[in-house]
């Protein structure tokens with residue numbers, strides 16, 4: 128099923144059979160007309176992994192890849208994997224490595240996260256994932272933590288430049304992300320392949336992945352700039368309703384099409400994902 132003949136992509140969601148509805152959430156998406164989803168690995172610790180080295184991430188990535196495979200079977204289109212280290216991991220690591228004032232601990236935390244990204248990049252190179260996930264904490268942190276986080280993000284950009292893939296970002300909220308664009312340009316990755324997840328429509332300087340609230344979806348479609356739509360569905364039965372459900376993006380696409388935003392929908396769900404992730408979107 129599609130929505131009025133259009134493929135529908137949810138650009139950032141989590142499907143977690145262990146703690147949530149798993150493939151049932153994918154079925155709800157598909158039944159409403161959703162065809163493609165970018166499934167992002169959950170934070171390593173939420174899957175019981177306390178990472179101390181890059182290899183520790185492999186179990187997390189493999190679990191996500193299994194879910195992506197299952198989801199693809201349910202979808203008329205395809206699910207894509209986005210793999211990386213969650214930016215909040217830095218604080219968790221520093222909790223174990225002596226805190227933000229311990230230089231050695233900060234260095235070690237930075238290295239663990241970079242190593243996790245190195246492993247994620249292997250999966251992209253093998254064609255099993257389409258993008259990396261990185262960023263920096265969305266909450267206030269001390270200067271050394273902030274610096275380390277920016278270094279990790281820069282490393283993700285360098286990997287993306289190297290292997291030719293996009294990077295999804297989890298960051299602080301905000302609108303003008305010119306500083307991130309600069310880091311991306313220096314690292315050699317096309318800033319248009321740097322996608323800020325959980326964007327409001329006002330986000331600029333990097334690619335917007337707009338949270339699919341009704342007013343935001345329309346605002347994004349009306350301003351004429353490129354955008355993705357996402358739910359950031361977390362699939363956690365302990366936090367029902369904490370985020371948008373998987374039917375949301377198909378519903379918004381339906382409403383956008385009813386309002387005549389066909390070109391915006393085609394861009395958000397077909398040509399932009401093709402440009403940014405190098406995938407083919409067809410149903």
Ligand SMILES: [Zn+2]
Nearest residue numbers: 139141167359
């Ligand atoms: Zn997320």
